[in-house]
Structures are given as structure tokens and as C-alpha cells.
Amino acid sequence: MTYWTHEYLLKTWGGPMVQAEFLKDVMKPFFVPRVFSGFNLFLDEPQLLPDAVDLIARECKTKRAFIVTDEYAVRFAEKVMSPYQKRHGISFETWAKAQPDAPIDTVKDCAAQIQRFKPDLIFALGGGSAMDTAKAAWLLYEHPGVKLEILSPLVPLNLRNKAKLAAIPTTSGTGSEVSGVAVISFPDGVKLPVAGALPEFVPDFALLDPSLTVGMPPELTAGTGADALAHAIDGFMAPKSDEINQAIAKKTIEMIFKWLPRAYADGSDIMPRMKMQQAAMMAGIPLANAGSGISHALGHTVGGLFHIHHGVMVLLFIPYELQVYSKVTDRYLELCDLLGVRDPDSDEQSLSNLIEKIRDFMKSLNLPTALKETGVKLDDLEKNMDVMLAQTPTDPGFYFGWYDLNNDQFKDIFLRAFEGKLLDMQSEIWR
Numbered sequence: 001m002t003y004w005t006h007e008y009l010l011k012t013w014g015g016p017m018v019q020a021e022f023l024k025d026v027m028k029p030f031f032v033p034r035v036f037s038g039f040n041l042f043l044d045e046p047q048l049l050p051d052a053v054d055l056i057a058r059e060c061k062t063k064r065a066f067i068v069t070d071e072y073a074v075r076f077a078e079k080v081m082s083p084y085q086k087r088h089g090i091s092f093e094t095w096a097k098a099q100p101d102a103p104i105d106t107v108k109d110c111a112a113q114i115q116r117f118k119p120d121l122i123f124a125l126g127g128g129s130a131m132d133t134a135k136a137a138w139l140l141y142e143h144p145g146v147k148l149e150i151l152s153p154l155v156p157l158n159l160r161n162k163a164k165l166a167a168i169p170t171t172s173g174t175g176s177e178v179s180g181v182a183v184i185s186f187p188d189g190v191k192l193p194v195a196g197a198l199p200e201f202v203p204d205f206a207l208l209d210p211s212l213t214v215g216m217p218p219e220l221t222a223g224t225g226a227d228a229l230a231h232a233i234d235g236f237m238a239p240k241s242d243e244i245n246q247a248i249a250k251k252t253i254e255m256i257f258k259w260l261p262r263a264y265a266d267g268s269d270i271m272p273r274m275k276m277q278q279a280a281m282m283a284g285i286p287l288a289n290a291g292s293g294i295s296h297a298l299g300h301t302v303g304g305l306f307h308i309h310h311g312v313m314v315l316l317f318i319p320y321e322l323q324v325y326s327k328v329t330d331r332y333l334e335l336c337d338l339l340g341v342r343d344p345d346s347d348e349q350s351l352s353n354l355i356e357k358i359r360d361f362m363k364s365l366n367l368p369t370a371l372k373e374t375g376v377k378l379d380d381l382e383k384n385m386d387v388m389l390a391q392t393p394t395d396p397g398f399y400f401g402w403y404d405l406n407n408d409q410f411k412d413i414f415l416r417a418f419e420g421k422l423l424d425m426q427s428e429i430w431r
């Protein structure tokens with residue numbers, strides 16, 4: 001596994017600097033796209049006042065726009081293109097070969113197609129992988145010589161000289177529509193988050209139309225919703241998270257607890273779909289601006305090895321993240337207040353109530369709370385332990401969390417997560 005960055009400075013000093021309280025207020029960049037949410041984002045008729053179509057079409061001076069999508073979401077391409085064609089005479093080309101995990105070969109193929117068509121507006125239509133493919137292909141279109149595998153997070157990308165990006169999510173979870181990162185996979189199985197010095201990958205526009213998420217199967221609704229919940233908790237708990245990010249994260253958690261069960265129960269009920277689409281976008285904001293957490297580092301490792309859904313995996317590790325972080329911060333108490341589970345007499349009891357509340361929620365959505373429920377075998381877990389111990393600390397999720405963990409502590413988490421048992425924070429390993 002390659003480290004997520006090749007920059008010596010970031011590898012050695014980046015973690016401590018991210019966690020340094022005194023640096024938090026030195027500068028607070030906060031990046032979000034222009035967001036439109038609702039049922040009326042793709043109307044063929046002009047409206048009384050300029051709408052999203054007018055605003056976005058204004059960016060398309062060459063009248064050539066490009067859609068990056070996948071074989072599922074391509075069914076929505078017509079709906080997206082129609083108002084731009086009819087109202088603004090924009091012509092389109094569609095590339096629908098995005099693959100899960102955005103393999104580099106597909107990214108290059110997409111970039112070559114964009115290069116031939118020369119659009120100045122790119123629509124990323126689909127789930128996280130389609131959006132990540134679009135971001136990386138956009139970068140290659142702007143700078144054909146760039147090597148994505150060695151791109152430094154310290155170097156500006158200088159995007160937007162040729163095109164702007166509008167993201168249209170068709171799932172509700174990844175938050176890629178508001179994030180400044182694209183996760184790309186390489187032939188050796190390595191997945192790398194690609195980002196630049198400033199979050200230039202943050203799309204110019206995010207268009208949230210709930211009708212594009214109707215009909216998602218319940219398991220996918222639960223899995224993507226689980227990802228959004230993990231993002232909101234990660235984004236709230238991250239050392240770098242400030243009041244702006246925390247405010248958004250808290251409201252998002254409240255929304256997910258309220259709306260995800262309804263979205264899960266009835267995939268055609270449009271209001272929970274809309275709220276979950278908004279919640280997933282909102283959860284992406286603190287994730288993008290404050291960082292993720294060890295839930296993602298642990299989840300990436302195990303999920304990657306055993307091919308388990310990303311959202312399912314990262315939420316499974318949230319209780320462990322909360323336990324580990326409780327050694328250095330009591331910020332989790334605010335989540336206890338939010339969810340009405342704080343014990344005024346005991347922080348320890350409050351934490352245990354919070355974890356129970358989250359796990360009950362997971363169970364109500366048929367999400368696993370133990371690795372053994374996902375089909376992973378203890379033998380396989382133990383066989384792969386060395387790989388997991390080597391890989392997890394190199395993940396950016398680990399880098400943005402609190403607290404450096406040693407191998408014994410990682411191992412303890414993996415083995416207890418297998419059984420679904422919580423950590424014993426009084427034991428020798430954790431003292």
C-alpha cells in the first residue's frame with residue numbers, strides 16, 4: 001500500500017499540525033459549491049426568474065457540455081440535458097463508462113473523450129465513483145501531463161481554465177458533490193485520494209434532485225445513509241472541526257436519525273429521499289473541510305480486503321472511534337445531548353449510551369454491528385492482520401483523527417470488532 005501522499009513534510013508533520021489546537025484558528029478555509037436542491041432543477045420551460053439551468057448555462061460559453069456517468073445513472077442523462085439543449089442550445093456528449101472505485105484506466109479513457117469534445121462545462125452524474133471519475137478526468141483535461149499517482153496535496157491544481165464542474169448525485173452518501181477529493185484506484189489495488197493544495201476539486205455546482213434517488217434498493221439506502229452518518233460524526237469529532245463544521249454536522253446527524261428509517265422503509269417516498277440527499281450533501285461539508293476519522297481508516301482497510309460496502313464498514317467502526325477519541329476529547333458529550341442520551345452523573349455512561357443509541361439505529365436498518373455478521377471469517381481476519389496493521393495508519397482518515405494508535409491497539413480494535421465487543425478502555429492496552 002502506498003502512503004496517501006508522497007510528501008515528506010505531510011507524512012512527518014502533517015498529522016500533528018492537523019491536530020494542533022493553536023493552529024486551528026490561524027486560517028479557516030471553508031469551501032462549498034453553489035447548491036441547488038429540489039424537484040425543479042431540470043425544467044424545459046424558462047421560468048419567471050432565472051433558475052439553476054440559466055445560472056449554470058451561463059458558464060457554458062462554447063455551448064458544449066459533457067456528461068460523465070455510469071451505466072446505471074445514464075438513464076437520467078436525457079433529463080439533465082433536455083433543458084440545456086432546449087433553452088440554451090447547448091450540445092452534449094455523454095461518456096457512461098464510470099466504474100466502481102474509479103480505476104485509473106477509465107479515468108484516462110474519459111479524459112481522452114473530454115479532450116476530443118472540448119467542453120467548457122462537465123456534469124458528473126452518478127454515485128461517488130462517477131463523480132470521482134469526472135473530477136480526475138477533468139484534471140487530466142486541464143493538465144494532460146499530470147500524474148495522478150504522485151500528485152502532491154501541497155501543489156495547486158490550477159483548474160477551471162478550460163471547464164467548470166457540476167455534480168449531480170444519484171445516491172445519498174458519499175458527499176463527493178461537495179468534497180475536494182477524488183478517490184482513484186490503480187492496477188496494484190491501491191486506492192489513492194487525489195487532491196490539490198486548495199480544495200479545487202470542490203465542484204462549482206451541486207444539483208440535488210431527489211427523484212434521481214427514487215427506487216434505490218433498501219440495502220443501498222441503508223449503506224449510503226450509513227456512510228453519511230459516519231461522515232457527520234467524523235466531521236463533528238475531527239480535531240480540525242470548528243463551530244461552522246460542527247453546526248452542520250449536528251443538524252445532519254439529527255436529520256439522518258429522523259429520515260433514514262423512512263427512506264429505508266419505502267424507497268418511493270420522496271420526502272425522506274430529499275432529506276437524505278440533503279443530509280448526505282451536508283455531511284460531506286465537515287468531511288471535506290475538517291477531515292474524516294479513524295472510522296474511515298479502519299473501514300477502508302477491512303472493506304477493501306473483504307469487499308464490503310464502504311458505508312456499512314465505516315459506520316461499524318464509529319463506536320470504536322468514539323471510544324478511542326474519548327481518551328483525548330469530551331466532544332462526544334455534545335452528541336449525547338443532541339440525541340438525548342447524556343447521563344449527567346457519568347461521562348463514561350453517556351458514551352456507552354451514545355454507542356448503544358447508534359448501534360440500535362444500525363440494527364433497525366439491518367446494518368451489521370460486528371464484522372462476523374458481514375461474512376468475514378476470523379481465520380481470514382487473523383491471516384491478514386499484518387497487512388491491516390501496515391495499511392491502516394497510512395490512510396488519510398487516520399491522519400485526520402485524534403490520537404496515534406500502536407499495533408496492539410489496532411489489533412484489539414479489529415478483533416473486538418469481529419465479535420462486536422466494545423474496547424475495554426481500562427485494560428493495559430488502552431491505559
Ligand SMILES: [Fe+2]
Nearest residue numbers: 174227231314
Ligand atoms: Fe465515506
